[in-house]
Amino acid sequence: MIKSKCKIGSNLRVLLESINEVPYGTSFIEDNEKKLVGIVTDGDFRRLLLNGKGLEDILQPSDLGDFVSAIEGENFDQLLNKTNIKINIVPIVNDSGELVDFFEYKHKTKFTPVAEPTLENRELEYLLDAFSSTWISSRGKYIDRFEEEFSSFCKVDYGVATSNGTVAIHLALVALGIGPGDEVIVPDLTFAATINAVLYANATPVIVDVNKDSWTICPDEIEKAITPKTKAIIPVHVYGQACEMDKIMSIAKTHNLKVVEDCAEAHGAEFNGQRVGSFGDISTFSFFANKIITTGEGGMCVTNSEELDKKMRQLRDHGMSKERRYWHDVIGFNYRMTNLQAAIGCAQLEKIDWILDRNNQIERNYIKHLDDLKLFNWQKTYKQNRKVVWLMSCTTEKRKEVMDVLVAHNIDVRPFFYCLSEMPIYSKYSFSSKNALEISKIGINLPTVKNVDYKRIANLLREL
Ligand SMILES: Cc1ncc(COP(=O)(O)O)c(C=O)c1O
Structure with a gap:
């Protein structure tokens, strides 16, 4: 009654x-x-x-x-x-x-974010140590340590820490002498930072399509897009998937092009047993808060070239001469990372393997609980690659419905990036874009954090 x-x-x-x-x-x-x-x-x-x-x-x-x-x-x-x-x-x-x-039914209103940093280990201890030392700007022991330890994690000789991952790409391009009149090939499916950095260097981006299955830049399209003006390629290891670096490096060698790997989303990923970041002339990383490891804001350029390392250090610090203080040989930038950021980075790096394992487990859990819904195509894994899980990535023809249901239940989800070629400010640089346009419309990132309620998500999506 x-x-x-x-x-x-x-x-x-x-x-x-x-x-x-x-x-x-x-x-x-x-x-x-x-x-x-x-x-x-x-x-x-x-x-x-x-x-x-x-x-x-x-x-x-x-x-x-x-x-x-x-x-x-x-x-x-x-x-x-x-x-x-x-x-x-x-x-x-x-x-x-x-x-x-x-x-x-009273829903738990707790918000499940797509990503969150794990800061509960030695982050605060190192941060306070840096703070107490009063070295709170861009000099201090944690900067040197972070550069050394992160570059060695990438199995690369030198690391130049920067204030974020976008300026890291710009710094790399300038250090490689890329400038006006030069064309730089970038993939259509990436975050806008990749192409923006090319534009900051006053070079001309050329946007090419990605592979249908791996979502990474398509080597055949790179070859097709090469002109006498092409000077560099920026392969992006998008959503943790390593690009086909064997083919890309061979194209670069044939055409005498520079390679800047954008590894912002792929710390620790490997191609043919070799870490991303160790193929290109310079490779760049981001340590934004949603990345695999974070320094709040932050980035790094890594390279095996002593000369490029020196150039980048000078350009990062206003172009100031190393030998003569306040003497500027070139127009540089203030792209420095602070000791406080680096302190957090050192603590993050201590547990990067744990984070990568945890994210792999999250991916396995999603597949276990959601596979039978037949809603999702999971990101591919390849025998020769060690894909890392940055954000749980998949495609679904029912993206809108999935997003509507999950967002209504306080579970955050992200659509894939819009293609660069479909945005009016970049479309004039488009060379090819077919696969990227398709993937971008159906790609989705699911929460990649601890305590995801997989069963609840499965129940919510079961009727779609
Ligand atoms: C592929 C890619 N490149 C570059 C960046 C730029 O990094 P940041 O946000 O640290 O400037 C990002 C991150 O957001 C990214 O995803």
């Missing part, structure tokens, strides 16, 4: 009493034939008062908004799918439209 029923045509005082009588704060509104015609929650009631209604006014059909209901016999998952953060109560009606029961 449902207590909180109210007839259309009652006054608001009667309606309020009916809402007030029950802990779930909702009244079910019936017409004279006992058909359910709406529901009014305590929140709806407040809105009626704010719209100028008084307690003695009559409840009119026009006071009722749309409502979600279920038919007698619907199962738990069907009922659950009708609820979300805002809809806690679903009335259940029989074939004649009469209220027979209702379903109540």
Whole structure:
């Protein structure tokens, strides 16, 4: 027997009493034939008062908004799918439209982000140590240590820490002498930082398509796009997947091109047993807060060339001469990382293998719990590659529906990047883009954090 029923045509005082009588704060509104015609929650009631209604006014059909209901016999998952953060109560009606029961489900409102940094180990200890040392700008022991340890993690000789991953790419291009009149090949599916850095260098980007399956830059398209003006390629190891570095390095060698690997999303990934970051003339990383390891904001250029290391150090520091203080040989930048950021980076680096293992486990958990829904095509793994999981990445033809359901339940999801070629500010640089356009429309990143409720996500998506 449902207590909180109210007839259309009652006054608001009667309606309020009916809402007030029950802990779930909702009244079910019936017409004279006992058909359910709406529901009014305590929140709806407040809105009626704010719209100028008084307690003695009559409840009119026009006071009722749309409502979600279920038919007698619907199962738990069907009922659950009708609820979300805002809809806690679903009335259940029989074939004649009469209220027979209702379903109540209070969603956990805790937000599940797509990514979050894990800062609970030695990060604070090192940060405080750097802070107490008073070396809080860009000199201090943690800078040297982070550069040394991160470059050795990449199996590369030198590391030049920068203020973020975007300026790292710019610094690399300038150090390689890329400038006006030079063409630089970039993939269509990447974050805008890759192409922006080329434009900062006043060079001309040439956007080429990616492989359909791996989502990484297509070597055949690189070859097709080469002109006498081409000076460099920026392969991006997008979403943790290593590019085909054997083919790319061989194209670069044949055409005498520089290679700047953009490894912002792929710390620790490997191609043919070799770490990304160790193929190119210079390779760049990002340590933004959602990256595999973070320094808050931050980046690094790594290289095996002593000469490029020296050049980048000078350019990073306003182009100041190493030998003669306040003497500037070239126009440089302030692209330095602080000792405070580097302190966090050192602590992060101590557990990078643990983070990579954890993210792999997260990917396995998603596949285990969601594979049978037949909704997702998981990111491919290749025998010759060690893919890393930056963000759980997959494609689905039902991206909008998946995103709508998850976002309504406070679970954050991200669509893949828009293709560079489809944005008006970059479209004039487009050479080819077919696969990238398709992937970009169906790609999605799922939360890659601890405590993902995989079963709940599976239940939420089951009816799609
Ligand atoms: C592929 C790629 N390149 C470059 C960057 C730029 O890094 P940052 O945000 O540290 O400037 C990012 C990160 O956001 C990225 O995903």
